[in-house]
Amino acid sequence: xxxxxxxxxxxxxxxxxxxxxxxxxTGILFxxxxxxxxxxxxxxxxxxxxxMSLFNWQVTKGPxxxxxxxxxxxxxxxxLLVLVAGLGLFVLGFFVWTRAFQSINNGQRLAHIAGAxxxxxxxxxxxxxxxxxxxTGNKDFxxxxxxxxxxxxxxxxxxxxxxxxxxxxxxxxxxxKEAFRIIYFLPYITPxxxxxxxxxxxxxxxxxxxxxTIIGLFGIDPLRWRFEPKPVLNLLGFxxxxxxxxxSLALVTIIIFGIWSFVGYNTVIFLSGLGxxxxxxxxxxxxxxxxxxxRFWHITIPMISPVTFYLTLIGFIGTFKAFNxxxxxxxxxxxxxxxxxxxxxFDRFYKANQYGVATAQAIVLFVIILGLTLAQNxxxxxxxxxx
Amino acid sequence: MDNSTVLPTLKKDKxxxxxxxxxxxxxxxxxxxVGAVIFIFPFFWMISNSLMTLGxxxxxxxxxxxxxxxxxxxxxxxxxxxxxxxxxxAVTLGTLTGLLFTSILAGYAxxxxxxxxxxxxxxxxxxxMMIPESVTLIPNYLLIRGNIFPLPxxxxxxxxxxxxxxxxxxxxxIFLLRQFFAQIPNELWDAARIDGCDHLRFLVQxxxxxxxxxxxxxxxxxxxxxxxxxxxxxxxxxRDTWRPLMVGLYGFVQEAGPYTHWxxxxxVITIIPILIVYFLTQKQFTQGIATTGLKG
Numbered sequence: 001x002x003x004x005x006x007x008x009x010x011x012x013x014x015x016x017x018x019x020x021x022x023x024x025x026t027g028i029l030f031x032x033x034x035x036x037x038x039x040x041x042x043x044x045x046x047x048x049x050x051x052m053s054l055f056n057w058q059v060t061k062g063p064x065x066x067x068x069x070x071x072x073x074x075x076x077x078x079x080l081l082v083l084v085a086g087l088g089l090f091v092l093g094f095f096v097w098t099r100a101f102q103s104i105n106n107g108q109r110l111a112h113i114a115g116a117x118x119x120x121x122x123x124x125x126x127x128x129x130x131x132x133x134x135x136t137g138n139k140d141f142x143x144x145x146x147x148x149x150x151x152x153x154x155x156x157x158x159x160x161x162x163x164x165x166x167x168x169x170x171x172x173x174x175x176x177k178e179a180f181r182i183i184y185f186l187p188y189i190t191p192x193x194x195x196x197x198x199x200x201x202x203x204x205x206x207x208x209x210x211x212x213t214i215i216g217l218f219g220i221d222p223l224r225w226r227f228e229p230k231p232v233l234n235l236l237g238f239x240x241x242x243x244x245x246x247x248s249l250a251l252v253t254i255i256i257f258g259i260w261s262f263v264g265y266n267t268v269i270f271l272s273g274l275g276x277x278x279x280x281x282x283x284x285x286x287x288x289x290x291x292x293x294x295r296f297w298h299i300t301i302p303m304i305s306p307v308t309f310y311l312t313l314i315g316f317i318g319t320f321k322a323f324n325x326x327x328x329x330x331x332x333x334x335x336x337x338x339x340x341x342x343x344x345x346f347d348r349f350y351k352a353n354q355y356g357v358a359t360a361q362a363i364v365l366f367v368i369i370l371g372l373t374l375a376q377n378x379x380x381x382x383x384x385x386x387x
Numbered sequence: 388m389d390n391s392t393v394l395p396t397l398k399k400d401k402x403x404x405x406x407x408x409x410x411x412x413x414x415x416x417x418x419x420x421v422g423a424v425i426f427i428f429p430f431f432w433m434i435s436n437s438l439m440t441l442g443x444x445x446x447x448x449x450x451x452x453x454x455x456x457x458x459x460x461x462x463x464x465x466x467x468x469x470x471x472x473x474x475x476x477a478v479t480l481g482t483l484t485g486l487l488f489t490s491i492l493a494g495y496a497x498x499x500x501x502x503x504x505x506x507x508x509x510x511x512x513x514x515x516m517m518i519p520e521s522v523t524l525i526p527n528y529l530l531i532r533g534n535i536f537p538l539p540x541x542x543x544x545x546x547x548x549x550x551x552x553x554x555x556x557x558x559x560x561i562f563l564l565r566q567f568f569a570q571i572p573n574e575l576w577d578a579a580r581i582d583g584c585d586h587l588r589f590l591v592q593x594x595x596x597x598x599x600x601x602x603x604x605x606x607x608x609x610x611x612x613x614x615x616x617x618x619x620x621x622x623x624x625x626r627d628t629w630r631p632l633m634v635g636l637y638g639f640v641q642e643a644g645p646y647t648h649w650x651x652x653x654x655v656i657t658i659i660p661i662l663i664v665y666f667l668t669q670k671q672f673t674q675g676i677a678t679t680g681l682k683g
Contacts, residue, residue: 020501026586028501034493035508037485037556042515048535052525129545147471166422168655169415182669183423186430189665189672193633194654197640198429201436201647208447210432264426268673321519324617328637343519350622355525362521 044368048089049359057356069360075136080128082103086126093118094379141361143243143336144344145368148320150247151340154255155262156315162259163266168300170267171274181271184264192261192325199257200226200329225253243337250334254326261325262318266311272302273307313376320369341365392445437651457647462652465643467627471635472656478631479551479613480619485555486609493556494564495590499576509565510673512558520618527553531623549623550631554613560605563675567601568594604675607668614661632657 013370053069056062067077074080097115134142166184170177178307187195201227202210212222223235232252247255277300286297323342330338339347345365348358436444438454468519496502529535531549533542543549571594579589585606595602617633624630630638636657643649665672 022585024502027496027500027505030492030496030586031508034489034512034556034561034603037489038512038515038558040530041527042518042523042558043511044522045530046518048526049522063629078608151494159629164424166419169419172415174415174563180419180423181673182666183426185669185673186665187426189611190430190658190661191617191633193615193617193636194657195429195433196431197636197650197654200640202429202432206446210447213447260426260429264675317517317519321425322520323520324615327618328640336598342521343521346524346618349525349528355529359522359525362519362525366519366522369517373517 001352049363052356053360053363055356057354057359059353059355062356065356069356070364072357073138073141073360073364075133075138079133079137081129083126083129083133086122086124086129089118089122089125091122091375093120093122137233137320139362140336140339140344141341141364144339144341146243147247147251147337148340148342149359150251151255151258151326152319153318153321154247154252155258156312158259159262159266159315160311162263163311164270164304164308166267167270167274168262168296171272181268184312186264187261188264192257193328195261196325197258199253199260203253203256223249226250226329227331229333229335229337231337248334248337251338254329254338257320257325258322262315266315269311270304270307273304277303298340311378313373316372316376317369320365320372433651433654437646437655439648441646441648444651458652459656460647462639462643462649462656465649466635466639466653467630467654468635468639468653470628470633471630471632473588474550474629475614475631475633477547479610480606481547481551482554482613483606483609485551486557486560487605489556490560490564490605491590491595493561494566495586495594497561498565498568499571499594500586512561516558524618524622527619527621544623545626545629550620550629553619554616558611563605564598564601567598571597600671601675602673603668607664607672607675609659610664 004254052061054064054066056065056068071077093115094119095115096111099111130142135247170180190244204211205222205224205227206212207222209222209225211225215223228235228249230248231240231242232249233240233246235249281299281303282295284297290298319340321342322340323346325344326338326340326343330343341361342365345362348354348361352358396642426478435448435450438456439448439451439458440455443451469554493512497505526535531538531543531553539546540546543552545563575593576589584592615633615635616631619635620631621637624634625636627638636653639653644652
């Protein structure tokens with residue numbers, strides 16, 4: 001608007017008012033169609049979910065039961081309070097460790113000791129709260145959170161590291177750069193329902209399946225892959241069982257698919273991030289005699305950290321939302337070891353028709369995602385170098 | 388890393404012989420090629436198995452002796468693939484039309500018009516990108532069933548409306564277009580206004596022709612999202628005749644069970660359109676992703 005004032009100085013102020021009013025109307029008219037759809041299908045449902053979660057809602061609305069659906073998850077509010085208090089102390093401990101007593105001599109050591117104590121205390125209280133919740137709350141839901149965390153920890157770091165390595169190599173003087181990039185991005189773009197079918201065949205429990213043939217070359221007996229609920233550590237000979245023993249082989253198979261389908265996306269984003277690092281910095285470092293490795297470690301890694309941070313965030317949120325390929329790749333015999341929270345919510349709703357319980361679980365999931373996002377912003381965001 | 392460790396490597400690097408340089412380069416290519424093989428192998432496996440006889444898939448051949456093109460016909464007829472295909476195309480086209488309409492208008496308003504409530508509205512839109520589908524899925528299902536408020540035609544279960552309307556606007560597309568529209572120089576608008584242009588005509592005659600690239604990106608992302616959609620169509624279609632490809636393929640997988648060659652033929656059928664679009668526009672695609680950095 002500023003420049004139009006200069007360009008058209010003869011316009012009277014009433015004409016401007018008219019234009020402003022017209023802008024107001026046009027703005028509202030133009031955004032209205034999008035607003036209508038986003039409001040009805042994106043914003044309104046959140047409120048309605050909260051509403052539904054307060055009722056004994058099977059297929060149709062039943063009586064109002066207040067916090068009962070949430071109590072089914074937590075066992076009691078006291079359990080949740082203990083858990084959150086433990087989490088709060090944990091966060092506090094982290095702050096003490098990094099921040100407190102900076103002004104005092106020897107303050108850092110003091111801060112570390114105090115921080116460590118608070119961290120341990122927070123951890124103990126958190127675990128106590130978790131134990132209490134596990135005792136009286138909804139085990140399926142809590143298990144699904146563990147599965148989701150295994151899935152996230154199994155996929156996100158691997159995707160970040162592989163994506164960065166591939167992007168860094170592609171960023172060098174490489175022949176056929178374009179072709180590699182097209183290939184790497186292919187799994188991300190193709191529908192996961194279709195590609196998951198191939199993985200089902202490759203990782204089938206048949207003795208002659210491709211995966212079993214390949215491990216057979218190394219003298220390993222055929223495995224049941226997608227159908228194996230035992231933890232990987234157990235198969236490696238450790239004496240563990242159940243969810244506490246780490247991800248099951250079935251989940252690991254899904255993790256492999258997850259990594260395969262998502263690395264290409266990270267590679268493309270990293271590649272564009274690398275392109276934004278000024279060449280002069282590398283040249284200066286080279287003149288100072290920094291080796292290739294040093295340049296990667298001391299220039300690329302810090303300069304690319306905002307991208308890394310962004311991808312980590314997107315990755316974690318994505319794993320908490322992930323549905324399609326897990327739904328398609330799961331088998332009944334893998335039991336609950338592959339049921340992430342988003343699958344659990346869907347089953348509660350779609351198979352069990354318990355709409356009230358399902359919405360309550362979905363809202364808890366939403367709060368966890370929000371919390372994770374904030375925490376990552378705080379913890380990782382501080383370490384990010386914005387050049 | 389302190390200096391004592393930096394210095395020796397530094398000297399070594401400077402005196403790097405041509406031989407070790409070539410070796411290093413070969414190592415890089417090796418990593419890239421191994422990566423490429425891993426990424427492409429499942430697609431190769433899909434195609435080769437889709438052309439085998441059932442016996443060949445069980446004895447795990449690498450490539451069929453005689454390509455069995457008949458598998459495609461059998462898979463196509465075995466499931467209702469022609470119907471699924473038509474559904475997917477219709478749903479994708481409908482969704483994209485609506486999506487373009489809403490996001491170009493909203494993107495323009497957010498990028499180029501000053502109006503009250505603009506920032507709040509835009510923030511609200513962006514916030515919806517964080518919300519997991521699990522939360523919105525159940526109310527949306529009731530909404531589509533006509534349980535929350537009456538819909539024209541009673542229920543939308545088993546209709547194109549259910550498959551298209553909820554996806555006819557999203558924050559990502561609006562954000563992407565807004566970024567581009569906002570960069571268009573103001574002089575263009577001033578000149579157009581002197582000629583008596585209003586916002587709508589300016590948008591259609593001047594802004595849209597110079598915004599082909601971002602509009603294309605929105606289209607591409609909309610296309611893959613719509614084509615690959617699974618959870619929602621699974622929910623709102625109960626009859627086979629309304630199912631799009633992904634849900635159809637899922638049903639086919641459940642039924643065809645151990646008939647690997649048909650499964651693979653079915654899988655190939657569903658990805659061919661997306662592969663064609665991808666190879667024709669891959670540059671646009673990866674650039675669109677890289678410049679926005681957002682998830683499709």
